[in-house]
Every structure is written in structure tokens, then in C-alpha cells.
Amino acid sequence: MSLLGLDICIIGGGIGGLAAALCLSGRGAQVTLLEQAEALREVGAGLQVSPNGLRVIEALGLATELAARGVQGRAVSLRDFRDGGEVARLDLGLLPEDQRYFFVHRADLIDLLAGEARARGVEVRLGAQVAEVHPGKRPELVMADSSTRTADLVVGADGLHSRLRDALIGAAKPQFTGQVAWRAVIPNVTGQGPEVQVHMGPGRHLVCYPLRDGQVLNIVAAQEREAWAEESWTHRDDPANLRAAFARFGGPVPEMLGAVEEVMLWGLFRHKVAERWVGGNCALLGDAAHPTLPYLAQGANMALEDAWALSACLAGHDETAAGLAAYQQLRMARCQRIVETATGNAWKYHLRPGPLRLAAHTALRLGARLAPVRALRQFDWLYGYDVTRLPEG
Numbered sequence: 333m334s335l336l337g338l339d340i341c342i343i344g345g346g347i348g349g350l351a352a353a354l355c356l357s358g359r360g361a362q363v364t365l366l367e368q369a370e371a372l373r374e375v376g377a378g379l380q381v382s383p384n385g386l387r388v389i390e391a392l393g394l395a396t397e398l399a400a401r402g403v404q405g406r407a408v409s410l411r412d413f414r415d416g417g418e419v420a421r422l423d424l425g426l427l428p429e430d431q432r433y434f435f436v437h438r439a440d441l442i443d444l445l446a447g448e449a450r451a452r453g454v455e456v457r458l459g460a461q462v463a464e465v466h467p468g469k470r471p472e473l474v475m476a477d478s479s480t481r482t483a484d485l486v487v488g489a490d491g492l493h494s495r496l497r498d499a500l501i502g503a504a505k506p507q508f509t510g511q512v513a514w515r516a517v518i519p520n521v522t523g524q525g526p527e528v529q530v531h532m533g534p535g536r537h538l539v540c541y542p543l544r545d546g547q548v549l550n551i552v553a554a555q556e557r558e559a560w561a562e563e564s565w566t567h568r569d570d571p572a573n574l575r576a577a578f579a580r581f582g583g584p585v586p587e588m589l590g591a592v593e594e595v596m597l598w599g600l601f602r603h604k605v606a607e608r609w610v611g612g613n614c615a616l617l618g619d620a621a622h623p624t625l626p627y628l629a630q631g632a633n634m635a636l637e638d639a640w641a642l643s644a645c646l647a648g649h650d651e652t653a654a655g656l657a658a659y660q661q662l663r664m665a666r667c668q669r670i671v672e673t674a675t676g677n678a679w680k681y682h683l684r685p686g687p688l689r690l691a692a693h694t695a696l697r698l699g700a701r702l703a704p705v706r707a708l709r710q711f712d713w714l715y716g717y718d719v720t721r722l723p724e725g
């Protein structure tokens with residue numbers, strides 16, 4: 333069924349909101365996107381677009397553009413913190429041919445999606461902050477300037493601190509994980525090729541990969557610690573704190589950290605996946621429904637899958653409510669599994685020196701060397717999934 337004539341308001345112009353705008357308008361809906369920021373600026377750093385998320389980009393006809401702006405990942409290299417020695421290497425070239433992996437700057441992906449959304453007739457309103465959402469037969473939005481508007485359907489793609497999630501299920505109570513992460517973008521001082529490196533040390537690890545033609549490196553460095561840090565993407569920190577936390581790391585790490593001039597720090601919080609995503613002609617999507625820890629690099633990929641699934645489920649049902657119920661049914665268990673897997677990954681990188689660490693590293697090394705394809709096949713459920721080919725309805 334076409335969504336022709338359906339008047340849809342999307343809250344949030346992140347990757348989830350913009351992808352939903354493209355998917356829904358592509359099926360005929362009249363889409364208005366409300367973003368609180370005054371401009372879709374250069375915010376954020378690197379994102380990994382894995383094969384499952386890439387399928388949505390491909391279905392939207394944007395894969396060539398993404399490939400031009402991103403770097404295709406060729407390997408994952410797990411390294412010991414002391415000297416950067418390789419513990420295990422997964423060759424992404426062994427993935428099936430239709431499973432490609434890209435590293436891209438968040439700002440470049442936002443720019444690509446926003447340009448396309450505008451070109452396809454989506455009304456993108458900036459500086460439009462939603463203060464309240466009232467789900468209902470015809471849901472109502474109260475804007476920060478007190479004006480109101482209604483729509484046939486409201487999509488909450490408004491991220492971690494979602495207004496729509498609060499309206500549907502009440503305020504969430506996230507738990508501090510005892511971990512913080514820094515992120516920075518630096519010149520590619522080590523000449524790193526198209527691979528993700530994970531430098532694993534006791535109680536901390538550092539992930540780095542190239543962006544923008546390999547000219548720059550994206551760094552995310554996570555550390556276990558007691559002190560709380562804000563759950564925000566825009567909290568600046570002193571680079572000296574990052575260098576001090578990773579002072580015992582060798583290999584290429586000191587050179588990389590020496591090049592950091594500007595760094596953001598964010599507290600890592602565990603959230604429950606929202607127990608209800610839909611109601612009163614409203615739907616949650618992306619981080620608003622299922623914020624995740626970064627240890628599986630799936631935040632943006634899940635949001636892309638959600639966007640496609642929502643439009644397909646709505647198009648597959650005559651009644652909006654039935655389409656929304658099908659969307660929640662299709663997405664919730666998969667997102668729960670992804671979020672739980674990401675949460676479970678942290679400890680694997682952070683083992684202290686000792687027998688457990690030795691055993692884990694030996695298993696990793698042997699697994700990757702003796703059965704490289706099997707080592708990658710463990711991700712089939714994640715990367716092999718194609719939301720664009722599921723039967724509609």
C-alpha cells in the first residue's frame with residue numbers, strides 16, 4: 333500500500349530521523365522533519381556502517397555516494413596494549429561479497445541523507461524544538477515556542493533523551509556502567525590503512541579507524557572508572573586526561589594520542605530497550621527506542637534498519653495502528669539482542685593480565701588463524717540480516 337497523503341511529523345534530524353524521512357516519503361507520505369539544532373552542523377565523529385545498515389543505504393540509492401565519502405573497512409585487528417602486537421586479525425574480505433563495511437564521519441552521512449531528503453521534498457525545519465508530545469487519534473506536538481501542530485503520525489527519532497519515549501512510557505532511569513569514553517578525530521599520523529584497530533588493555537581499550545580518504549583517524553577510547561561523566565555527545569575534556577588514562581599503552585597509541593588537540597568525553601549508560609515503541613499514532617525509532625553501548629558499533633545501523641522497517645510495515649497494512657504493531661513486533665527482539673551483545677562485549681576487551689586474559693587471547697588468536705571464516709560467521713545473524721527484503725506486512 334502507498335502512504336500517499338499520510339501527514340507524518342518526525343522529531344529529530346539524526347541518522348534515524350533522516351533515514352525515516354527518506355523511507356516514508358519514498359512511499360508517498362508527506363513528511364515534515366523537526367530538528368532542534370539551528371543547523372545540521374559538523375557534530376560527532378566516526379560511525380561504522382556495517383552490511384546490515386548499508387543495505388538500507390543501498391535500497392535508498394545512496395551507496396555510491398556513501399562509498400565516495402567513506403572508507404571501506406578491510407580488516408579488524410585486535411592488539412595487545414603493551415606494544416600494539418596483533419593478537420588476532422579478522423579479514424573482512426572473507427565476508428560474503430554482498431557484505432561491505434564502511435567507516436564514515438557522522439557529519440558526512442547526515443549531510444548525504446539531509447541533502448537527499450530535501451531533494452525528495454521532505455520539509456526539514458531547523459531550530460524546531462519539540463517540548464511535548466501528546467499521542468492520540470491525531471497526535472499533537474507542542475513546540476518550545478508554545479506553538480502547536482498535529483499530524484496523522486508522529487515518529488520520535490529524538491535520541492537518548494526522547495520526549496516521545498517519556499510520553500509513551502514515562503521517564504527512563506539509565507544506569508551508569510562505570511565506563512566513560514573519549515572520542516577524537518586526528519590527522520592519520522600513523523598512516524593506518526583501512527582497518528579497525530582495537531588496542532586492548534586492563535580496564536580500558538582504544539578503537540581507531542580511518543575516515544575521509546584515510547586522511548584522518550577516528551579514536552574512541554573507553555575506560556572503566558568510578559567517577560560519573562555526563563551522558564552527552566558534546567562534553568569537552570582536556571586531552572591530557574585521555575593521555576594520562578592511556579599512558580601505559582605502547583605501539584602506535586602514544587603517537588596518536590600526542591596528536592589529539594580536541595576531545596569529547598561521554599559517560600556510558602545502560603538503558604533498557606523501551607518496553608513499548610508505539611501507541612496513539614506515534615512510533616519510536618533509533619536511540620529513542622533502544623540506546624546502546626558502542627561496543628558493537630550498531631547505533632546508526634539499528635536506526636537505519638528501523639527506518640526501513642517502519643515504512644514497510646505501515647505500507648503493508650491498511651490501518652496505521654496495525655502497521656505500527658507489526659513494526660514493534662518486527663524490531664524489538666532483534667534490537668534487544670544487539671543491545672545485549674554490545675553490553676556483553678565490554679569485559680572482553682578489558683581483561684587484566686593473568687590466566688583468563690591469556691586464555692582469551694589464545695582463543696582469539698587460534699580462532700582467527702585456524703578458522704577465519706568461522707570467526708566471521710559468528711556475526712551472520714547481525715550482518716547477514718536484510719531488512720529491505722523481508723516480506724512486507
Ligand SMILES: Cc1cc2nc3c(=O)[nH]c(=O)nc-3n(C[C@H](O)[C@H](O)[C@H](O)COP(=O)(O)OP(=O)(O)OC[C@H]3O[C@@H](n4cnc5c(N)ncnc54)[C@H](O)[C@@H]3O)c2cc1C
Nearest residue numbers: 344346347348368376377461462490491565618619631632
Ligand atoms: C551530536 C551527536 C554526536 C554523535 N556522535 C557520534 C559519534 O561520533 N559516533 C557514534 O557512533 N555515534 C554518535 N552519535 C550517536 C549516533 O548518531 C546514534 O547512536 C545513531 O546514529 C542513532 O541515531 P538517532 O537518529 O536515533 O539519534 P541521534 O543521532 O541522537 O539524533 C537525535 C536527533 O534528535 C534531535 N532532537 C532531540 N530532541 C529533540 C527535540 N525535543 N526536538 C527536536 N529535535 C530533537 C537531536 O538534536 C538529534 O539531532 C552522536 C549523536 C549525536 C546527537
